[in-house]
Each structure stands twice: as C-alpha cells, then as structure tokens.
Amino acid sequence: xxxxxxxxxxxxxxxxxxxxxxxxxxxxxxxxxxxxxxxxxxxxxxxxxxxxxxxxxxxxxxxxxxxxxxxxxxxxxxxxxxxxxxxxxxxxxxxxxxxxxxxxxxxxxxxxxxxxxxxxxxxxxxxxxxxxxxxxxxxxxxxxxxxxxxxxxxxxxxxxxxxxxxxxxxxxxxxxxxxxxxxxxxxxxxxxxxxxxxxxxxxxxxxxxxxxxxxxxxxxxxxxxxxxxxxxxxxxxxxxxxxxxxxxxxxxxxxxxxxxxxxxxxxxxxxxxxxxxxxxxxxxxxxxxxxxxxxxxxxxxxxxxxxxxxxxxxxxxxxxxxxxxxxxxxxxxxxxxxxxxxxxxxxxxxxxxxxxxxxxxxxxxxxxxxxxxxxxxxxxxxxxxxxxxxxxxxxxxxxxxxxxxxxxxxxxxxxxxxxxxxxxxxxxxxxxxxxxxxxxxxxxxxxxxxxxxxxxxxxxxxxxxxxxxxxxxxxxxxxxxxxxxxxxxxxx
Amino acid sequence: xxxxxxxxxxxxxxxxxxxxxxxxxxxxxxxxxxxxxxxxxxxxxxxxxxxxxxxxxxxxxxxxxxxxxxxxxxxxxxxxxxxxxxxxxxxxxxxxxxxxxxxxxxxxxxxxxxxxxxxxxxxxxxxxxxxxxxxxxxxxxxxxxxxxxxxxxxxxxxxxxxxxxxxxxxxxxxxxxxxxxxxxxxxxxxxxxxxxxxxxxxxxxxxxxxxxxxxxxxxxxxxxxxxxxxxxxxxxxxxxxxxxxxxxxxxxxxxxxxxxxxxxxxxxxxxxxxxxxxxxxxxxxxxxxxxxxxxxxxxxxxxxxxxxxxxxxxxxxxxxxxxxxxxxxxxxxxxxxxxxxxxxxxxxxxxxxxxxxxxxxxxxxxxxxxxxxxxxxxxxxxxxxxxxxxxxxxxxxxxxxxxxxxxxxxxxxxxxxxxxxxxxxxxxxxxxxxxxxxxxxxxxxxxxxxxxxxxxxxxxxxxxxxxxxxxxxxxxxxxxxxxxxxxxxxxx
Numbered sequence: 001x002x003x004x005x006x007x008x009x010x011x012x013x014x015x016x017x018x019x020x021x022x023x024x025x026x027x028x029x030x031x032x033x034x035x036x037x038x039x040x041x042x043x044x045x046x047x048x049x050x051x052x053x054x055x056x057x058x059x060x061x062x063x064x065x066x067x068x069x070x071x072x073x074x075x076x077x078x079x080x081x082x083x084x085x086x087x088x089x090x091x092x093x094x095x096x097x098x099x100x101x102x103x104x105x106x107x108x109x110x111x112x113x114x115x116x117x118x119x120x121x122x123x124x125x126x127x128x129x130x131x132x133x134x135x136x137x138x139x140x141x142x143x144x145x146x147x148x149x150x151x152x153x154x155x156x157x158x159x160x161x162x163x164x165x166x167x168x169x170x171x172x173x174x175x176x177x178x179x180x181x182x183x184x185x186x187x188x189x190x191x192x193x194x195x196x197x198x199x200x201x202x203x204x205x206x207x208x209x210x211x212x213x214x215x216x217x218x219x220x221x222x223x224x225x226x227x228x229x230x231x232x233x234x235x236x237x238x239x240x241x242x243x244x245x246x247x248x249x250x251x252x253x254x255x256x257x258x259x260x261x262x263x264x265x266x267x268x269x270x271x272x273x274x275x276x277x278x279x280x281x282x283x284x285x286x287x288x289x290x291x292x293x294x295x296x297x298x299x300x301x302x303x304x305x306x307x308x309x310x311x312x313x314x315x316x317x318x319x320x321x322x323x324x325x326x327x328x329x330x331x332x333x334x335x336x337x338x339x340x341x342x343x344x345x346x347x348x349x350x351x352x353x354x355x356x357x358x359x360x361x362x363x364x365x366x367x368x369x370x371x372x373x374x375x376x377x378x379x380x381x382x383x384x385x386x387x388x389x390x391x392x393x394x395x396x397x398x399x400x401x402x403x404x405x406x407x408x409x410x411x412x413x414x415x416x417x418x419x420x421x422x423x424x425x426x427x428x429x430x431x432x433x434x435x436x437x438x439x440x441x442x443x444x445x446x447x448x449x450x451x452x453x454x455x456x457x458x459x460x461x462x463x464x465x466x467x468x469x470x471x472x473x474x475x476x477x478x479x480x481x482x483x484x485x486x487x488x489x490x491x492x
Numbered sequence: 493x494x495x496x497x498x499x500x501x502x503x504x505x506x507x508x509x510x511x512x513x514x515x516x517x518x519x520x521x522x523x524x525x526x527x528x529x530x531x532x533x534x535x536x537x538x539x540x541x542x543x544x545x546x547x548x549x550x551x552x553x554x555x556x557x558x559x560x561x562x563x564x565x566x567x568x569x570x571x572x573x574x575x576x577x578x579x580x581x582x583x584x585x586x587x588x589x590x591x592x593x594x595x596x597x598x599x600x601x602x603x604x605x606x607x608x609x610x611x612x613x614x615x616x617x618x619x620x621x622x623x624x625x626x627x628x629x630x631x632x633x634x635x636x637x638x639x640x641x642x643x644x645x646x647x648x649x650x651x652x653x654x655x656x657x658x659x660x661x662x663x664x665x666x667x668x669x670x671x672x673x674x675x676x677x678x679x680x681x682x683x684x685x686x687x688x689x690x691x692x693x694x695x696x697x698x699x700x701x702x703x704x705x706x707x708x709x710x711x712x713x714x715x716x717x718x719x720x721x722x723x724x725x726x727x728x729x730x731x732x733x734x735x736x737x738x739x740x741x742x743x744x745x746x747x748x749x750x751x752x753x754x755x756x757x758x759x760x761x762x763x764x765x766x767x768x769x770x771x772x773x774x775x776x777x778x779x780x781x782x783x784x785x786x787x788x789x790x791x792x793x794x795x796x797x798x799x800x801x802x803x804x805x806x807x808x809x810x811x812x813x814x815x816x817x818x819x820x821x822x823x824x825x826x827x828x829x830x831x832x833x834x835x836x837x838x839x840x841x842x843x844x845x846x847x848x849x850x851x852x853x854x855x856x857x858x859x860x861x862x863x864x865x866x867x868x869x870x871x872x873x874x875x876x877x878x879x880x881x882x883x884x885x886x887x888x889x890x891x892x893x894x895x896x897x898x899x900x901x902x903x904x905x906x907x908x909x910x911x912x913x914x915x916x917x918x919x920x921x922x923x924x925x926x927x928x929x930x931x932x933x934x935x936x937x938x939x940x941x942x943x944x945x946x947x948x949x950x951x952x953x954x955x956x957x958x959x960x961x962x963x964x965x966x967x968x969x970x971x972x973x974x975x976x977x978x979x980x981x982x983x984x
Contacts, residue, residue: 030566030623031559031611039554039639046555062531063538067523068613068644068660069582072589074522076599086589090561091601092613093585095648097564097578107568109583109610118601119523121560121584121613131522141835147531152560152644156587168560343633 007289012233023292033160033167043300069119078252084219088156090121121154130249139258145177163280171275184268188244191272192225195240204295204408210463222246231284234436236489242272292357296400302334304353308365442482444475459488499781504725515784525652525659535792561611570744576711580648582613613646622741631750637669655772663767676760680736683764684717687732696787696900702955714738723776726928728981734764784849788892794826800857934974936967951980
C-alpha cells in the first residue's frame with residue numbers, strides 16, 4: 001500500500017512530489033530533468049488534449065507537424081527569441097555513433113560524423129515554422145494561416161520538477177499568420193480566451209486573464225496574453241500564454257505578402273501554447289492530504305466499485321449486482337472500474353482510489369445486497385452515504401456534475417480569500433510572506449520598480465488583468481502614478 | 493492551378509514525389525531529411541491514429557510517454573539493438589548556445605556546456621523503456637505491462653523520401669512485458685494481426701502477414717512479424733512490424749520478476765510499431781495519374797460541392813440547395829465542403845479535389861436546379877452520373893462504402909496479378925525485372941543464399957508467409973531442400 005503522504009502544511013513541495021508518484025501520474029526518468037508520464041497520468045493528459053483539440057478546430061485551426069530540429073542559422077534569425085532560449089538549448093552536433101576503440105562493446109560519438117551545421121532541439125517552433133511559412137505566403141489570399149501542432153519540446157532547465165518544469169515536455173503550439181495587426185491581435189486574445197474557458201470549465205481551475213509586463217513577455221513577442229492561476233500554497237502558476245508577435249518573425253524570415261492594394265507587407269503573427277504543466281496546475285489546485293482530487297471531466301475512471309465479502313457466495317452475488325451497475329453506468333458514458341481483485345483488501349482498494357482521485361467510490365457488502373442499497377463516497381468531500389441501488393444511475397451523473405462545479409467554486413473561494421489589495425510596500429511584504437496569494441497593487445509601469453520589488457520579495461508581476469475596473473493610484477513601491485492595479489505573486 | 497503530374501508509367505518515383513507535394517500532404521523541410529506534414533496530410537494521419545488508438549485500447553493497451561533522449565550508456569546496453577541503430581543516431585552533446593565572439597549577433601555551441609554523457613535522440617525506445625520497466629516489475633503480479641506511446645523518432649537516413657524514409661518520423665511504439673515466452677509470442681502475433689486488420693479494413697491495402705528472415709529482423713529481436721504490401725510499381729513496402737524480443741532487453745537491463753513458483757525469471761518482451769510511412773503506402777496503393785485517391789475512411793473531406801453559375805442570382809439559388817445538402821450529409825456523419833469561392837473557376841476546383849483525392853464531387857448548375865438533379869462524380873473510377881437531388885443523401889453513404897470496398901478489391905486483384913510462383917533462378921530474374929511484384933519461391937533457409945540473391949537481383953525476402961499452404965520444394969537458387977515458399981521482392 002502507498003505510504004502516507006506528507007501533508008500540505010508540513011511541506012507543500014514534498015507533498016506534491018510524493019503525490020505525483022504515488023498517484024501513478026509520472027516519475028523522474030533516467031535522463032536528467034526528463035519525466036516518464038505513466039498511463040494514469042497520460043490518460044488525464046489525453047482528456048485535456050481531446051478537449052483542446054476540439055476547441056482549436058471549432059475556432060478554425062488545423063493541425064500540422066514541423067520538424068523537431070531547428071538549424072542554428074534559422075534559430076538565431078529572430079534575435080530576441082534566440083537570445084531568450086539560447087541558454088537552455090539541447091544541441092545535436094553529430095549523426096552517428098561508432099564502436100569505441102578503447103572500450104570493446106561500447107559506443108562513442110563518431111568524430112567523422114560531425115554535422116556541418118548544428119541542430120537545436122526545438123524549445124519552441126517559431127523559427128522553423130516561419131521559415132516554412134515564407135514559402136507558403138505570397139498574397140493576402142494565402143492568409144490567414146491558422147495552424148497548431150501537438151509536439152514535444154526541450155528546454156534545458158537546471159532545476160526541474162515533474163510536470164511543472166521538465167527538460168522535455170509535451171505541449172501544443174499554435175502558429176498563425178495574418179494580413180493585419182488587428183486580426184493578429186484578435187487571434188491572440190481569442191486563443192487566450194479559449195484557454196481561459198478550457199481551464200475554468202474543463203479543469204475547474206479559475207484563472208485571471210491578463211497581459212504580461214515587458215520583462216515577463218515571451219522572447220520575440222510584442223505582447224503576451226496569459227492566464228494565471230493560484231495554487232493552494234499561495235503561489236501563482238502561469239497556465240497558458242498567447243503571444244502577439246507583431247511582424248518580428250516575418251521580418252526575421254522575410255515573409256511578405258501582396259496586400260489587397262497591390263503593395264507588399266510583412267505578415268503579422270501569433271503563437272500560443274499550453275503544456276503538460278497544466279497537469280501540475282490541476283494537481284495543485286484540487287488535491288488534498290489524502291491524494292489526488294480530480295474534476296470528473298478529467299478522471300480516467302469516474303467511479304470504482306469495491307465489493308466487501310467474506311464468502312465466495314457473497315462475492316458472486318455482489319459481482320452480479322456490480323456488473324449490472326457498471327453496464328448501466330457505462331451505457332450513459334461513465335467510466336467504471338469494478339475492482340473484484342481477491343488478493344487485495346477493501347481498505348487497500350479504498351486507499352488506492354483515494355490517492356488516485358477517482359471521483360466516486362461505491363462499496364457493496366452483503367447487508368447492502370439484502371437491503372438493495374450501496375454506500376457511495378465522494379472523493380472531494382470524503383462524504384459517504386447509503387443510497388438505494390435503483391437510484392445510483394441517476395445519482396452518479398448528478399454527483400459528478402456537482403463535483404465539477406463545486407471544485408471550481410471552492411477554488412474561486414480560495415482565490416478570493418488569497419487575493420489582497422495592498423497600498424503600501426510594508427504591507428506588501430507582510431502579506432506576501434505571511435498570507436501569500438495574489439497581491440493586487442499599483443505599479444508605476446517601469447522595469448526598474450518591477451526589478452526592485454522582485455529583488456526585495458521574489459514576487460513578480462503575474463499580469464496586468466484585462467477584466468475588471470481600472471482605477472488610477474500610486475505605485476506601491478515608488479509612489480509614482482499608476483494606471484491600474486496589477487497582480488503580484490511568487491510563482492512557479 | 494497545380495501543374496500536370498508526371499504519370500506513373502513515365503516515372504513512378506517522380507509521380508510520387510510530385511503527388512505528395514501537389515496534393516498538399518507534405519514537403520521537405522529546411523532540416524536535412526525531415527518533412528513538414530501539412531494540414532491535409534496530417535488530417536489523414538490523425539484518422540489513422542484515432543482508429544489505431546481505439547484498436548490498441550480495445551486489446552488492453554494504455555498510452556504513456558517516455559523521454560526523447562536515451563543516455564548513451566543505456567542505448568548501448570542491448571548490444572544488437574545498439575549496433576543496429578548506432579549508424580543513424582542524432583546525438584545531443586551540448587545543452588547551451590552562447591554568443592559567438594567572432595560573429596556579432598550570431599550564436600555558437602557553448603564549449604562550456606558539454607554534457608558529461610551524450611544523449612541519443614531515440615531511434616526507437618526499447619532501451620529507455622526497459623530501463624524504466626526495471627523499476628516497475630518485481631513480481632508476476634506486476635505483469636503483463638501493455639503500453640504504447642505516440643512519439644517522434646529520429647533515424648539519420650542518408651537517402652530520404654517524404655513519408656517513406658525521413659530522418660524524423662511520427663509513429664507509435666508498443667512495448668509490452670510478460671511472464672512467459674508463450675504470452676509474449678501471442679502478444680507479438682496479436683498486434684501483427686491488429687495491424688493487418690487495420691491496414692486492410694481501414695486503409696484498404698491488402699497485406700501478407702509473415703515473419704522476417706533472420707537478416708531482416710529488428711535489431712535485438714528473436715522474431716519479427718510483419719505485414720507486407722505491394723505498391724503499384726511492383727515494389728514491396730513493409731507496412732508494420734511486431735517483434736518478439738525474447739529476454740534480450742530484460743537481460744540487458746536486468747529485469748527479473750518473482751514468478752508464481754517463487755523463483756526469479758527474466759521478463760519476456762515485445763515491441764511493435766507503425767509510422768507515417770503508412771501514408772506512403774496509402775498514396776502508392778490507390779492513387780492514379782490524376783492525383784491522390786483516398787479510401788473514404790481516410791478522407792478528410794468526403795464530398796465537395798462545386799456550384800456552376802453565371803449570374804449572382806443563379807449563385808444564390810444554387811447555394812441554397814448546396815447548403816441544405818451539406819447539412820443533411822453532415823448530419824449523417826460525412827464531411828462536406830461546399831466550395832462557393834467566386835475567384836476560382838469550376839474547372840480549377842474540380843482539379844483541386846481530384847488531385848487531393850476527395851472521394852465524391854457534386855456539381856450543381858442552373859439546369860440541374862430546374863430538374864431537381866445534381867451531377868455526382870467518383871474519384872476512384874472518374875465516373876460521373878446525373879442523379880435526382882432527393883436521392884443524394886441515400887446515395888452518398890452507399891457510394892462511399894462501395895468505394896472503400898472496391899479500392900481494396902482492386903488492390904487485391906493487382907497483388908494477385910503481380911504475385912508469381914517461380915521455380916528457377918533465370919525465371920526469377922526475368923520476372924523480377926520485367927514484371928516485378930512478389931515472387932513466391934523456395935529458399936533453403938540460409939543467410940548465404942539470401943545474400944547471394946540480394947546481390948544478384950536487389951530482391952530481398954519480404955517474409956515467410958504465415959497463412960496458406962506450406963509445401964516443401966527446392967531452393968530457387970541453391971537447389972537445396974526448402975520447407976516453404978517465401979516472398980521475394982524489391983522493396984521500399
């Protein structure tokens with residue numbers, strides 16, 4: 001049986017690491033900073049992928065696939081982008097291994113097989129894609145291009161954590177090309193909105209939509225839209241970003257089009273992405289000291305049925321009822337596991353489904369059979385109740401819908417509690433250290449102030465929120481005029 | 493408008509290359525040997541993925557994800573496997589780029605950021621996966637493990653062709669672990685059967701199931717099962733393989749389990765994969781001199797509606813009928829494109845849907861409107877007929893089903909015609925050079941004979957067929973005794 005988890009209050013970070021492993025979601029690989037996504041974790045990621053993919057297609061996007069490798073000369077073409085990622089690039093320099101003359105049976109890199117030009121393993125694909133778009137775009141008739149790709153990317157991070165920051169991760173990256181600045185801006189905002197809808201309604205994680213300050217922008221972007229979520233330890237997590245890239249990549253790769261007026265213009269661009277990092281956000285938003293808590297939309301198993309018996313006769317009788325229930329629930333679209341393993345005790349099974357965050361658990365014992373009832377337990381509230389057997393098929397969808405909603409409500413309530421308006425820097429520091437969460441404060445808009453606050457507190461500007469009232473005030477640090485409150489937090 | 497294709501009889505290879513590009517399926521990338529899979533091509537690949545994924549799950553497999561990189565020391569652990577792939581490995585040696593002191597604005601590989609151990613970009617994942625399974629398997633209770641991953645792999649091929657042989661390609665790779673030899677063998681055969689069913693029933697490509705000769709086996713396998721298809725130029729194409737790996741990887745990575753009897757055994761393994769190469773097989777099996785021909789199961793668009801009009805009034809009236817038809821057909825699950833673009837002539841559109849292999853095309857003109865009829869054209873036979881408007885919604889599914897079936901029948905007939913039983917080596921050479929196709933001949937089972945035939949003719953043993961009658965005879969080359977006929981062919 002899994003060991004008892006460290007609790008969140010004991011050590012939040014340890015709790016997270018243990019939970020990811022004990023819930024069978026992922027583990028560290030033999031390759032530094034990389035992870036193995038285990039079947040149970042991958043099944044959750046697949047649900048995210050399916051829903052996002054549907055949303056991308058519904059907004060007119062198509063999938064495509066571009067190469068894993070970016071030749072160095074293309075990688076460096078857009079200088080800001082290159083500068084932003086150069087420090088964390090895995091680089092392929094050779095294309096062959098050969099027998100090691102010094103160590104029989106071992107291999108070494110073949111010095112004869114050095115590439116003329118090194119290849120960067122994509123940390124993001126703007127460069128390779130815009131080099132391709134160059135050949136696809138001649139006229140306004142070729143625009144817009146609305147593509148997405150599901151891919152792996154590599155960023156050689158020094159300090160890694162499962163799902164949150166890994167050297168290799170899985171993501172989708174949208175790359176679009178437009179005639180006008182306005183159209184590209186609208187696309188970037190639309191996709192940020194798509195992300196917000198997805199994360200709130202599907203993952204039950206409330207997010208703030210905003211724009212990044214200049215220093216937190218994507219390297220090569222003119223504007224970065226983002227969705228920011230708040231984890232249970234009071235730290236923020238950037239859950240998705242959507243970039244308005246201006247004409248930066250079009251200029252770097254010389255991508256011009258004949259416009260409707262007969263002139264030549266550079267193409268306008270966006271890119272947007274979410275990654276397996278969302279798994280980290282999902283885990284940290286909803287889970288508790290007993291393990292994973294999953295919104296039903298994401299649950300690979302909605303309901304587990306555990307039989308409780310002493311005799312074979314009882315086991316057979318319960319199995320009959322359980323199988324019938326399973327069929328009925330599956331017929332209306334739920335995923336049900338009837339756990340009839342004989343070599344594990346009910347307590348062990350209860351614990352397993354608890355740590356794995358299975359939303360509902362039904363236990364059936366001999367007395368339940370006699371009384372035509374079952375015990376049903378909710379993972380989120382840990383409530384149990386006994387219900388009539390013939391109400392289960394109507395009760396289950398109701399409970400699942402309720403859980404999906406209540407998890408969101410609970411997360412909203414947490415965020416509301418942990419968002420504090422602050423107007424002076426002493427309070428800023430106290431709130432940040434003693435309470436945590438989002439601090440809503442005025443900022444004078446300068447990079448210097450942003451830097452000074454970060455240096456003093458480790459808090460960064462998570463975003464300039466898009467929605468809500470924008471009232472002027474005085475910067476919490478410098479006292480200079482400010483146009484609106486922005487959100488500060490320590491962040492993942 | 494697309495240029496006219498080179499015909500198959502003029503130059504089959506050129507026809508294929510042109511078709512892939514003109515049908516908008518893929519193109520060569522800026523990275524040597526890599527491809528860009530364009531949206532139309534990717535949409536076909538997605539249909540393959542979805543169907544295969546369903547079949548894998550229906551046979552008890554789950555998806556997971558393992559790292560892109562394999563540390564060299566793990567890569568070389570299973571010596572035969574390492575030897576088989578060493579010559580075509582992309583190798584990551586550094587993890588950072590830095591400003592080039594000699595070229596302002598340019599980057600170079602940072603000599604300070606050399607990896608202690610080089611990382612191989614996976615050409616296949618047995619090594620990294622078995623190194624992981626080692627930690628997952630202690631007892632027979634942990635078996636079987638039935639996993640699959642959808643991933644990109646890199647094999648540094650010197651001569652590449654879109655879809656057929658590219659340095660990076662997309663594939664799925666199943667990796668399973670079992671208690672007994674028998675169970676692993678059954679798994680390997682089962683998955684080869686799954687591939688055969690998928691390729692025949694979904695892609696409409698007939699295949700021969702067989703086992704590979706020792707020299708054509710996967711590096712590190714004890715037995716390689718395969719499905720072999722025949723292309724229209726008389727060359728064979730290996731469409732999928734399923735390997736019985738014995739205990740080779742378990743021994744290389746020391747993966748033992750406590751068996752039911754209390755002893756320790758090495759685990760038995762299989763692996764199996766199909767790739768974007770199937771796109772090449774699909775194209776070459778069905779297409780003709782006018783472009784791509786797609787079995788309806790794979791078609792991103794089932795039916796295109798092209799209006800033919802002179803006046804705006806006619807255009808409006810036709811659009812009304814076309815939109816209604818589109819809705820009706822979409823309601824029963826077909827993908828319909830109503831191409832109402834005004835800046836392209838009908839002939840241009842006809843050509844576009846022809847080269848892209850859209851199975852059905854409907855043209856509606858003013859006279860059709862008057863007579864409540866439309867013209868419907870089949871892509872496979874190029875037949876056109878005029879039918880009553882109110883029969884279209886019943887006709888379309890019938891025609892699509894018929895096309896799916898007839899494409900398979902046509903391919904079977906071709907294969908039957910181009911499979912020749914041969915009993916002497918002179919005829920072998922004549923048939924191979926003048927007719928092509930599969931040659932069914934006796935072989936003495938030795939590597940020497942296989943080599944000699946290959947050297948003399950470029951034909952390889954595609955497989956030892958599993959099905960069909962096995963009668964003894966004399967080797968076509970050596971005259972020595974043979975247990976069964978095997979299939980020879982020149983191959984992709």
